[in-house]
Amino acid sequence: MIAMSGIGNPGPFVEGLRNNYKVIEDVRFDDHHVYRVKDMKLVANLLAKHPKAAIIMTEKDAVKMSHPEKIPAEVRKRMYFLPINISFIDDSETDFLQKLECDVREN
Numbered sequence: 001m002i003a004m005s006g007i008g009n010p011g012p013f014v015e016g017l018r019n020n021y022k023v024i025e026d027v028r029f030d031d032h033h034v035y036r037v038k039d040m041k042l043v044a045n046l047l048a049k050h051p052k053a054a055i056i057m058t059e060k061d062a063v064k065m066s067h068p069e070k071i072p073a074e075v076r077k078r079m080y081f082l083p084i085n086i087s088f089i090d091d092s093e094t095d096f097l098q099k100l101e102c103d104v105r106e107n
Contacts, residue, residue, distance in 0.1 A: 002026075002046055004057045006033030006064065013058055013082075024050055035065045044075050055079045 001021045003014045006029035017023050025046055029039070043055060055078060062081035065071070071079075088096060 002050065002053050002055045004043070004055050004061065005029065006035070006061050007031055007058055017056060021056075024053060033061075033064065035061070037067065037070055040071050040075065043079070044072065047075060047078055053078070057081050059084045 001017060001023050002025040003010075003017050003023050004027045005013055007013065008031040010028050014023065014026055027042070027046070029035075033039075047053060047055070057079070059081045062079075068076070
């Protein structure tokens with residue numbers, strides 16, 4: 001597996017992958033990176049170098065793929081993302097939503 005990320009703190013993402021999979025490459029971009037065609041060439045080269053590997057990225061990174069239609073189909077079918085799931089500790093969702101609503105009203 002090839003880990004690919006453009007997030008502020010990729011350590012936990014990559015460590016989570018390493019705890020469950022064999023990560024053979026760890027490709028990191030700056031936070032808020034917008035993926036471009038040249039980045040997809042890098043991805044294609046990595047996949048050619050590792051013909052049995054897949055790319056895994058965060059959902060945040062996946063939505064930042066500009067022009068996904070320009071990514072070759074053979075590359076796209078080997079790209080996956082981990083979805084973002086949010087859970088609240090101690091049933092604090094109601095408190096969070098109330099605070100959020102209050103903050104929105106003030107602004």
